[in-house]
Amino acid sequence: MSIKIFLIILLYSIKLTNTIKIQFSNPLQRFIYDDHTDTIVLASINHIYSLNASDLSILSDINISSSFENENHCSIPNNKTLSSLTTNIYSFPSSSYLFPSLNSTFNQLLLLINDSILICSTSNRGGSCQLRSLVNLNLLKNSSQRIVSSSPFYPSIGFISENNHILYLSNTYDVLCDPFYEVPTISGRSIDREFLSIINLNSGQSALQQSTYTLRLLNIRLIKEFFLYYLYGFEHNNISYFLTIQQSDIYHTRKHKLQTKILRFCQTLKQSIIKSYVEIPITCGKNYQYLVTAKFSKDNNILYGIFRNTTLANSSDTSHAVCSYSIDSIREAFFQTIKRCLVDGKGYRGLGYISPDTHCVSNKNLNEINHDYCPDSDDRFFQYPIGGHRSLEQIEPIIELNENVNFTAIEIVSIDKDVMILLGDDQGTIYTFQTSNVNEIGKQSFPSSMIIDLKLVNKNSLLKNANLLVLTNNQVIKQNLSTCEQYKTCDECSNIKLCHWCSKENRCTPTFECIHENYRYKKKNEINMCTNIERITPETISLHSSDAQLEILVNVPLKNDIDEYNCQFRLTDENEFLYYTNAVLLNDKTLKCLPPTLNNRSQAVYNVALSVYHLKTNLTFGYYHLLFINCSNFLSCSSCNTYSNQCIWNLQTVNCISYENIRLPPINHKRLVKKSNQCPLIYLQQSINRLAYNNNKTISIHVDQCNGTMSINSCQLNDHHKRFSFISSESKFTKSTYENHLCLLECSFDLSNLENSHQISFYRPIHLDLSIEFTNKTSYTISRTHIALYDCERMALNCTSCIQLDPTFGCVWCNNMCMFKNQTIKNKLICPNSQECLSPNIHTIEPLLLPLNGGTLVTINGKNFDLFNLSIRLADVPCHLVQEESSNNRIVCQSGDAGTTARTGFVHLKFGVNGPQLHSRQTISYMNPTINLIEPLIGIESGGTLLTIHGENLTLGNSHISVSIGNQSCQLLSISRTKIQCETTSFSSLMLNKQQTIKFLFDRQTKIDSEKFFAVVPNPILYTFDKYHHFQSFMSGGHQLVIHGENFHTIQNIRLEFKRIIFVSPLFNNQTHLIFLTPSIQELNLNKENDYQHEIEVIIHLDHFNKTSSLIYINDPVIFELEPILQTYTNELTIQGINLTAIGHTKNDINIYIGCDLCTILYLQSDKIICQPPLYRPNKYSKTNRVCYDSEHPWIIVTIDNIHSHVGYMMYPKKIIILGIISGCLLTILLVILIILIIVCIKIRYSQRKSRRRYLYGAGINPDDHEKEPYGDNLINRTYQKLQPIETNIIDSSSLIAIPIRSYIKYLQLCYYYYSYDPLLFIPSYDTPKANLNPEIIDQFQLLFENNDQFIENFCTILFKSNNKRILNNFLLTQRCHFKKLLQYNNDAIYFNICILLSYDGFLTNQINSLFFQLYEQLKYKIHSGPIDTIEQTCSYYSLNNTTILNDQSTIFNSIQLIVHIDFSNSDDLLLINVKCLTCDTITQVKQKILIQLNLFKKMNFITINECQLFLLTRVKSSNNSFSASSCSSSTTSSSNVPLAKKSLLTQFFFNRTNKYSTTTTSTLNDTYRDSISLLLNDIDNTSEQINHCKKLNTLQHYGVLNDGYEFKIILPNRNKIINYVNQTNSSPNLRRTLRRNNFDCQYCSTELKNTFNYITSVPLTLNSIGLPPTGENDRTRCFHLLNHTYEEIGECGNLFMDNNQSKTYRLFETKSTIHSMLINLIETLFTNFLHSDAYLSELIEQYSRFLHIFYGHFVPFILKNMNCLFDITIDKCLNSSLDILATIFQIACSCQSNEENCSLCSESNNNNTNLSLNIQNCTLLFADEIQRVRLHYSNLERRLNNKNLTSEYSSTNTGINKKFELDPSIIHDLIEYLCSHAEEINDLLKSRSTDNKTSIVFLNLVQMYRSTGRT
Secondary structure, three states, rough: OOOEEEEEEEEEOOOOOEEEEEEEEOOOEEEEEEEEEEEEEEEEEEEEEEEEOOEEEEEEEEEEOOOOOOOOOOOOHHHHHHHHHHHOOOHHHOOOOOOOOOOOOOEEEEEOOOOOEEOOOOOOOOEEEEEOOOOOEEEEEEEOOOOOOOOOOOOEEEEEOOOOOOOEEEEOOOOOOOOOOOOOOOEEEEEOOOOOOOHHHHOOOOOOOOOOOOOOOOOOOHHHHHOEEEEEEEEOOEEEEEEEEEEEEOOOOOOOOOOEEEEEOOOOOOOOOHHHHHEEEEEOOOEOOOOEEEEOOOEEEEEEEEEOOOOOOOOOOOEEEEEEEEHHHHHHHHHHHHHHHOOOOEEOOOOOOOOOEEEEEOOHOOOOOHHHHHEEEEEOOOOOOEEOOOOOOEOOEEEEOOOOEEEEEEEEEOOOOEEEEEEOOOOOEEEEOOOEEEEEEEEEOOOOOOOEEEEOOOOOOOOOOOOEEEEEOOOOEEOOOOOOOOOOHHHHHOOOOOEEEEEEOOOOEEEOOOOOOOOOOOOOOOOOOOOOEEEOOEEEEOOOOOOOOEEEEEEOOOOOOOOOOOEEEEEOEEEEEEEEEEEEEEEOEEEEEEEOOOOOOOOOEEEEEEEEEEOOOEEEEEEEEEEOOOOOHHHHHHHHHHHHOEEEOOOOEEEEEEEEHOOOOOOOOHEEEEHHHOOOEEEEEOOOOOEOEHHHHEEEEEEOOOOOOEEEEEEEEOOOOOOEEEEOOEEEEEOOOOOOOOEEEEEEEEEOOOOOHHOOOOOOOOOEEEEEEEEOOOOEEOOOOEEEEEEEHHHOHHHHHHHHHOOHHEEEEEOOOEEEEEHHHHHOOOOOOOOOOOOEEEEEEEOEEEOOOOEEEEEEEEOOOOOOEEEEEOEEEEEEOOOOOOOOOOEEEOOOOOOOOOEEEEEEEHHHHHHHEEEEEEEEEEEOEEEEEEEEEEEEOOOOOEEEEEEEOOOOOOOEEEEOOOOOEEEEEOOOOOOEEEOOOOOOHHOOOOEEEEEEEOOEEEEEEEEEEEEEEEEEEEOOOOOOOOOEEEEEOOOEEEEEEEHHHOOEEEEEEEEEEEEEEEOOOOEEEEEEEOOOOOOOOOOOOOOOOEEEEEEEEOOEEEEEEEEEEEEOOEEEOOOOEHHHHOOOOEEHHHHHOOOOHHHEEEEEOOEEEEEEEEEOOOOOOEEEEOOOOOEEOOOOOOOOOOOOOEEEEEOOOOOEEEEEEOOOOOOHHHHHHHHHHHHHHHHHHHHHHHHHHHHHHHHHHHHHHHHOOOOOHHHHHHHOOOOOOOOOOOOOOOOOOOOOOOOOOHHHHOOOEOOOOHHHHHHHHHHHOOOOOOOOOOOOOOOHHHHHHHHHHHHOOOHHHHHHHHHHHHHHHHHHHHHHHHHHOOOOOOHHHHHHHHOOOHHHHHHHHHHHHHHHHHHHHHHHHHHHHHHHHHHHOOEOOOOOOEEEEEOOOOEEEEEOOOOOHHHHHHEEEEEEEOOOOOEEEEEEEEOEEEHHHHHHHHHHHHHOOOOOOOOOOOOOOOHHHHHHHHOOOOOOOOOOOOOOOOOOOOOOOOOHHHHHHHHHOOOOOOOEEEEEOOOOOHHHOOOEEEOOOOOEEEEEEEEEEEEEEOOOOOOOEEEEEEEEEOOOOOOOOOOOOOOOOOOOOOOOOOOOOOOOOOOOOOOOEEOOOOOOOOOHHHOOOOOOOHHHHHEEEOOOOOOOOOOOOOOOOOOOOOHHHHHHHHHHHHHHHHHHHHHHHHOOOOOOOHHHHHHHHHHHHHHHHHHHHHHHHHHHHOOOHHOOOOOOHHHHHHHEEEEHHHHHHHHHHHHHHHOOOHHHHHHHOOOOOHHHHHHHOHHHHHHHHHHHHHHHHHHHHOOOOOOOOOOOOOOOOOOOEEEEEHHHHHHHHHHHOOHHHHHHHHHOOOOHHHHHHHHHHHHHHHOOOOOO
C-alpha cells in the first residue's frame, strides 16, 4: 500500500514560528515518546513508524498487516454491527474515524519498555503482541497467545508496572470473537520471563487454570449482555487502578443505565486479582456522569478526567467538564468501602456481573486495616469482589465547557503551584488554561483534524523551551511553546496572547514561565503591565525599627483606588516564602508601605525583592532589591559594627542590639561599642556562666578577627584564692559558618573529683577566672568574666531553701535532696513537675494485725510520699518497699520477720538521709493466730470431709491462708475472724490409717502446725449397693431402701440421688445401716400410665465417695373397698387386693387403721390381708389430739408406704348410740326447765316494779299514758337471722366491677409525685414560723403571682435556669386559671404540666380512661395467669419485656382452684371462698391471692401476709356412700422426705356433684372442718429442697397439690370491724351472709367535702401493703423460687429472636396478642375522638404544634408507665416492665421528627433512662405495626397543624382549668422561700428590664417582711 508522506515546515511570524508537521495518508491511532532517545513511535492502521522527535523525520517503518486475508473475518461484520450498537449505547469519538476492512490491522496497545517497545495489534489470530527495538523497530520477541481484544472498537488498556515490571492489562470483550477463557478481562503478564505469559504462583496447573493474575467474568451469560468498556489505567503504591464505563447494574434498576467506575486491585497479592478486586462509582459535579478520557499526573498524584453529561455525542445539550481527584481521596473512598463491608458488615458485596451477590459479613480480625489494605494470602475470610455504592464525588468541577464538540484528549502540566491543562476535541482544536484562572482559555485550531492525543516534551520546572506533540487522525505536530523571547520591550510583549513581561528577568516570557509574576489578568483599563519600580527609600532598613516605612516610586501613574495595592516581599534565596503588607497610594506614582515582620529567622542580613501586588486583578508588577538588617542575629562585635548606622554591640549582654533598644532602662551605655576598633578580641559567648559541681560543662568563647595561624592548647579555670583549678579536657577551635572573621572556641571541663572538695563549703557560689593557653606557651586571661562554681546539695539542705535559689542555677528538690536538674535526667530520676515543699502525711494503714513471720503486704495511704531512699519500719521491724505498687500517695511494702515475740508499735517513715521523718497515729501489731478447735479429725480417703477450724485472729494480715493435711491441700470454703471451713481432697493410699499433721500458712511465710492430728480412714464399704443390685418401689414412693455396709459413721454428708433430679437425706443411719425413702414417680417427672415399670439410676453420695445402683418402679397395688362391717359379727377383717407383696412387704411394713386403733395383721399374701379389728369403738381423737375420724363410724384405712387407701367403715353396736340419745333427751329436759325458771323470774321482777310505780304515783296517775306504746322489753321474743351458707348458683360479679377512677385531686397528687418529687430537694428556710405567718403577706404574694406580668416574666427567667421541677409545678398551680400568658415562654416542662392539669376531663369525656383501664386489666390478667418469681418479682412467665421474662423453659405449672376457709383467729365468724392459683405458686403468693380475692368482695383493713397462717386440710368425712378402688397420697412431716397431701372430699360434703366452683363465691361454714388434719404451710421449713447451698421456696406442687378441689384454711388476725359487709338490708326475709364487691371502694378516691391540693410524700400503695415480705440480697443468695441464683443471672439474656429460645419468643407474642385489639382501639381513640372533642387541651394542641409532641411523645407514655395515677390500682414490678414497653411505642413513633430535635424532655429521658435502648429494640420487634400506625397518625396530624396559619392570635375563650380547689399552704410557702433565696437575682432583672421600680419595691418589702418575722 502506497503511503504519501510529506513534511511541512512552516515558519509563522507569531505562534507557529517553531511548528513542524508531518502528515500521513492512513489513519493514526496512538503514539509514545522516549525522552532518552528523543524518539517518537507512532501506530497507525497496518503500520508502525519510528520518528526523530527533533525534526519529525521517519527513522523506521514496518508493515504489520496480516498475510492471511480471511484471518480476521470474524471481526469485520461484527465490528460494523457492534460499532453502531456501541454508538447507540455510548459514543466513543476517539474511535469514530476508524473503518475496518479485511486487510486492516489495528493497533490495540503501544507501551514503552526501557529501550524497546511493546506492540499489540489485531493481527495474528486477532490479538497478539510483539516486542521490538525502539529506534529501528527490529523484532525481539513474539507472542503466540491472544493478549488483546480483536476489534479497535473494544480497546485494551494497559501499563507496565514500575514496581515489579509486569504488564497489567484490561480488555473490553468482543463477544463474538474473543473467548473469555482465552482473553481474560484483567490480567497480569510477565515481560522478562516467558514473554507475556500470565503470572502463576501455583505450579503444576494447565494454561486455563493459570488464573492467579487474571480476572474473568464468572457469569458467562452476562458476557454478551453486560456493557463494560475500559478507558484508562494507572498505578500508585503497588495498587493498580482502571477506569470504566459500564452498566449501572444487572437489572437496569437505577436512574442512569451507565455509570463511570474506578476499580483497584493489589499488585503484591499472591492470589487471584479477584480476591482484592474493589470498584466504586466516580462522578464529576452534579450533571457529569460519563468519563471520556483521563490522565494521572505523577508530579502531584492527581487524577484528571474529562466527563460528559450525555451518553451520546454531538447532541444539542452535550457539555463537558474537567474534574480532579487526589490519590488520597481515591484511597480514602476505597478504604471506607472495604471497611464498611469487611469490618462493619454493612450492605451487600455487590458486583453481580462478576460473581453472585452476597451480604457483607463483619470480620473483627480486620479492625487494623489501612488505606492500602490487601488481604493476606492465607486470609480465607476475605469477601471478594467488593462493589461500593457510595460514589467518589467531585462536587465542583475545575471547568465546565459548553462547546458543541466532543473532547478526545487531555494533557496535564504541573507548573510550580499551578497546573496547566490542555484539551483536544474532534474538530482539531486545542484548549489551554490553568486551574488558577479558568476564565482565560487559549485556543489553537488544526482544521480537518481530530485530536487523538497530546504530549508535552522537553519540559523542566519552568517549562523553558518546552514542546507540545499533537497527534491527530492524520498528522503529528510538534510545536515549540517558548515563542515570546523575540519581543524585547514590555509594550510589544503585553500585546501578544499567552505572553507576559517578566519584570524579574526583564524579558518577555510565555505565561507558564516566570511563575512568580502574576500574569493571569491583562486588563489594560485596570493596570499597566509595563509598570515598574524606579526607586525605593530607604534601601537598607532595620527590622527592629518600629517606625520604618518604605516609599516606592513607579514609572507610570497608578489608578487611585483605596486598599487595592500590597507590597509583596520575597527573600531572594527562598522563593517559596512571600510576605505582604498594606500599601498606601500617596500620589499617582508614589506608594508607602511597612516592612514585614520576619520571625524565626537566623540570618542577620536579608536580600529582599519587593514587588507591588494589585488586589483587584490579582496581578504583581515591578521588581526592586532591598536590604533588611536583623541586629540580634549578628554573632560578633565586628560584624555588628559593620552596619553601625543600624546596630551597636553591647558588652554587658554580649549581643548586638539595634539603636532603638539603646533607650531601654537596663542598658549600660558605658558598655556599648560603637566602632569596630573598640571591639574586644576574645570574650565569652554568654554574659553569665554558672557551673554546677560534679557535672561536665562546655564554655563557648568568641575570638573576633581571628586568623588561621592562631593555635589554642587548653583552657583553665582558676579559683580566685588559688585553692583549686580545672583544666579543660577538650578544646575545640572552629571557624564560624555564619561570619568569616569570627572563630569559636569551646572548652569542655570535668567539674568533679576535687581533692580538697571537703574543705570547700560551697555555701555560696565560688567565682572563677578563665584563661587561655596558646601553643606558644603564652596565656591570655579574659577580663571581667562572670563564671561561678556551685553545688546544689550544699547550697540548700532542705526543700524550702532549694526552691528559693535563683532559677538559673537549675537546682530542683528531688529524692529528698537538692540536686542539679541535669543530674536527675542523667540518673533517670522521676521528679515532680511542680516544685512545692509538701509535707508527707499518713491517712490510713491496712492491715493493722500482721503475722509474726512477715510476708504481709501492708498498704500505707497518704500523700506527698517520696519513694527515693525511703526507710519503712513497722513496730521497729523493717518493711521492704514494693516499688511497682507504690506511688506518691500510696506505699506498699512487705512486712519482715518479727521473730517469735508479739509486739505493737507505730509505723515509722524516713525520707532520705536529710529528709523528713514521719510516725503514724495508728498502731500496728505483730501476733500469731490461735487455733482452738478442729473438727472432725477423721475423714475418708476420697475426701469431701468438711473441716471446721475454730480460733481467733484467723483473718490477720492479707487473709491469704492455706490449709493442708499432710501434703494434701484442703480447699477453702469460707473464712472469718474466728472460723475457717475447708473441704478435704482425695488422699493418697499411703496416708491411710496414719496421723496427718494439719498445717496452716498465713501470708506465705508464717507457718503454724496444729497440735491435733487428722486420721485418714478407708472409704466406707457397701454390701448391697452396686450396679448388679436392683431396688424396688411402688410408683407412689415412700418405700424404705435399706443399704448395708461399714464405716458409715465417718461420713458427714450422706445423700441418695434419684435420676440426677432429687437428692434425699437418710431417714435413719448408723455405722452399718442407711435407710432412705423413695420419692414418687410423679416427683421424677415420669409418666406412670404408659409403662408397667420404670428403671432409674440411683447414686449414693458419701462425702466424695460415690457409687451407682438402680431402682425399679412398679405399679401401685390395688386395694378393693369394703361394705360396712358390723364388728360384733366378725373377729377377722379380710381386705382384698392385687400385688400387695410385689416388692416384698411383710406384716410389719403394712398398717391398717380403724379409727385411731390398729387392726392387728394376722395373715398377709399378695391378694389379701387378714387382720383382727379392735373389740370396741376407737376414740375419735388420738393421744396427741389428732382427729382420726369425724363420721358416725370409724374409717378403715390401709397404709402401704405412701399409699393411704380408705376402704370402708367399721360399725359397732347401737346401744352406745341409744345411751347417747337418752342422755341427750335428759339434757334437753333440763334446759327447758331452766328456761321456764328464767321466764318466771323475769315476770316476778316486772310485777314488783309495777307495784312500786303504783305506790309512788298513786292510782290516778299512770306515767305510761304519755308513751306512744306500752314499754316492753322484748328481748326474749326477739329473733336473729342466721347467716346461711352461700348458694351455688350465685352470679359472677365480675361484670359489675366499675372503673376505680381517682378523684381529680388524687390524680394531680400522684402525677406530680412521680414526675417531680425528690426528697433530696432542699429549699432554704429563713426560720419563719409558718404557723404564725401573717395571712396578709401570703395574700400579697398571691396578688404578685396572679396580677403582675412583669414579675412573672422575671420569675420564670430565674426558674428556667434552676430547672427545679417542683417549684415549677407549684408555680403552674398558682397560674392554673391563666395558662394563656405562660404559653409565650415555649417551655417543654410548662407544656407537660398543662397536659397533666387538662387531660383528666378529656379522658373522662371520650372514655379514654375506660380504654386505659381495660388495657391494664387484660395485661394484668395475662401476666398473672403464669408463674411469677417471688424472689425476683420482675421476672414473669408472660411479659412484653424481653429483659423480665422468665428464661427457664423447664417451668411446669397448672392452673387449679382451691377451696379456702377464712378463719378470724379461730372465732365463730367463718367464710368459704374459692381461689384460683398455680401449682408453682409459693405459699406467700397463695396467701396474697387469697387476700386479693377476699378484698374484691369485702372492705379489708390493712392485713399483712406475715400475720396470716395457711393450713392444708387433709382428712374429712365424705357423704358419698359409693366405694371404689382408690389410691391417694397423704402428707408426712418427716424432714427427710418431700411431704405429699391427700385430696379432700369436703367439696362433695357441702355441695352436690353437679356443683361448679366459682372464684367469686364465698360463704360461712360449719365447724366440722375443725376436726380435719391440718398441715401448716410455709415458704421455708424443714422439708424445703436444698440445691447448691440454696433452699428452694416451697410451692403447692411441693406439698402435692396438683389439681382442683384441695381445701385450705387461712387464719386471719381478729380485728374489730375487719370486714364491712355491703349490700345487706334487714328487710330481706332471706338474709344471707354474702360478700359482694363494692363498686366504688377506692383507697385514694376523694370523699371529703373540702378539696385541697397537697403533695403526697411517700410512695403510693405497693405490694408490701398486703404483706409481701421484702426480698433483699441475702434472700436472693439463700433462697430461690423459679430461678436458681447460684447459677443463673437475672436479666442477662440475648437479643430478641437471637437466643434460640422459641418458647420465650412465643410467650412474648402470646402476651401481645392478648392486648392487641385493645391497644389498637386506644391508639385510634387518642388520635381521633380526643382531638375532635371540645376539651381545652385539644384546642391547645390545634393551636400550638409543640403541644402535639409533648402530649403524644411524653404525656401519653407517662400515663402508660404510671396508670396508678389515673386509677386506684397497684402496679407490681413485673407489670411495670411491660407497661414500659407500651409507653415506648409512643416514644419511638412521636419523638423522631425533625421539629423535636431540641426537646428538653427528650434529652432528659435519654439521659435518665438506662434501659431505653433495650426497650426500643424490644418494642420495635414486638410492635412494629403499632409503631407505624402511631407514626402515621402523628405525622398526618403534624402536617395538618403545620399547614394552618399560626400567626393568628389564640382566640379561645378558655384561659385555664375550670376545676375549683384550694392549694395547701405549704405550696405557697415553698414558692415564697424560693423567691427569698433568689431575691437579689429577681430584683436585678426587675431593675434592668423596667424603668418603673414600683414592682421591685413591693417585692423587696414583702421579702424583707418574710425574712424578718413573717408578721406585719
